[in-house]
Amino acid sequence: MKKLKQVYLDYNASTPIAPEVREAMLPFLEKHYGNPSALHFEGVHGKRAVENARKQVSTILKCQPSEMIFTSGGSESNNHVLKGVYSTFRQKGNHIITTTIEHPSIINPCKYLESIGAKVTYVRVDHFGRVNPNDIRAAITKETILISVMHSNNEVGTIQPIKEIGEIAKEHDILFHTDASQSVGKVLLDVKELNVDFLTIAGHKLYAPKGIGALYIREGIDIEQLIHGAGHEGGKRAGTENVVFAVGLGKACEVGNESMEQNEHVRALRDYFWQQLKAHFKDMVTLNGHPEYRLPNTLNINFTKRIGQDILTTIPQLAASTGSACHSGEVTLSPVLKAMGVNEEEGKGAIRFSLGRYSTKEEIDYALSLIKQGY
Numbered sequence: 272m273k274k275l276k277q278v279y280l281d282y283n284a285s286t287p288i289a290p291e292v293r294e295a296m297l298p299f300l301e302k303h304y305g306n307p308s309a310l311h312f313e314g315v316h317g318k319r320a321v322e323n324a325r326k327q328v329s330t331i332l333k334c335q336p337s338e339m340i341f342t343s344g345g346s347e348s349n350n351h352v353l354k355g356v357y358s359t360f361r362q363k364g365n366h367i368i369t370t371t372i373e374h375p376s377i378i379n380p381c382k383y384l385e386s387i388g389a390k391v392t393y394v395r396v397d398h399f400g401r402v403n404p405n406d407i408r409a410a411i412t413k414e415t416i417l418i419s420v421m422h423s424n425n426e427v428g429t430i431q432p433i434k435e436i437g438e439i440a441k442e443h444d445i446l447f448h449t450d451a452s453q454s455v456g457k458v459l460l461d462v463k464e465l466n467v468d469f470l471t472i473a474g475h476k477l478y479a480p481k482g483i484g485a486l487y488i489r490e491g492i493d494i495e496q497l498i499h500g501a502g503h504e505g506g507k508r509a510g511t512e513n514v515v516f517a518v519g520l521g522k523a524c525e526v527g528n529e530s531m532e533q534n535e536h537v538r539a540l541r542d543y544f545w546q547q548l549k550a551h552f553k554d555m556v557t558l559n560g561h562p563e564y565r566l567p568n569t570l571n572i573n574f575t576k577r578i579g580q581d582i583l584t585t586i587p588q589l590a591a592s593t594g595s596a597c598h599s600g601e602v603t604l605s606p607v608l609k610a611m612g613v614n615e616e617e618g619k620g621a622i623r624f625s626l627g628r629y630s631t632k633e634e635i636d637y638a639l640s641l642i643k644q645g646y
Contacts, residue, residue, distance in 0.1 A: 571622070
């Protein structure tokens, strides 16, 4: 039997490792094995590689290399900021502001901090999944020590007004963090323009391996370490540097920075996909997320009167995702869509299609044919 063709449209969940990234990593898999902290020739090799990678990562954010530390991924970076700020500035205040649509690596650490004395305000978003900066301003109290708002949402792709929120944070002398895991490499980012003090990067959303991430910490800010040990990463994060993966993330950022214009091609494919679905299904499909302030690769739509997972189950050749959960036959609406006020019956039919650097029109056309059959 002829093997079925497969189409991968789940880039927001994880990207493949780019060929350029793989090539950059190979020497450190095959021969350069020294500990970067060692003073001999092999250690020097590793140290230079890590510092070059740090420079590559800093370039995509337009910051100084000394402001970047490598982590194990987005979850560690987010935990480092939330727990580090709370631990360091607990005497100043105990209030944190975030939103109702954050990733679990923000929501769950916040719930943990609440269990040990923190007060957390979860600001609501509008029907497009966008927070109103004035609502952030209204949530500020004398006890507020941190605001954390994701740059773009992983499910619907909505981009938040980070610059405006950052200005509010500055006015009130409050530290500001953004989780940009989904945004890096897809849209231009400048930490100074965004007015952020911390910014999270996750490697596997950026054509680098899983298990590597980075955290921007603005110069002059010192927060408690999440991982204690020897004085790696400028004393900010203990643990022998993961040279291989750091090199991979560095190269991924370099490639992403140099190929930013490819995102317009991805946007065109995404819009073509949506137009074709709309033309065929008409009012049986509706869009989730902001029509304008949205990542160029993300398309989250509701298939009316259907269950999103049921559709995907009938077309195993297509890799996409749904935020809804199914337990004992009951379908639970995605927390993000629920926070956006999406009708429950409608939202159960939601599917997220996320395109990437290697998506083609041929793949989109094939996906369209599969969806039409599966519906």
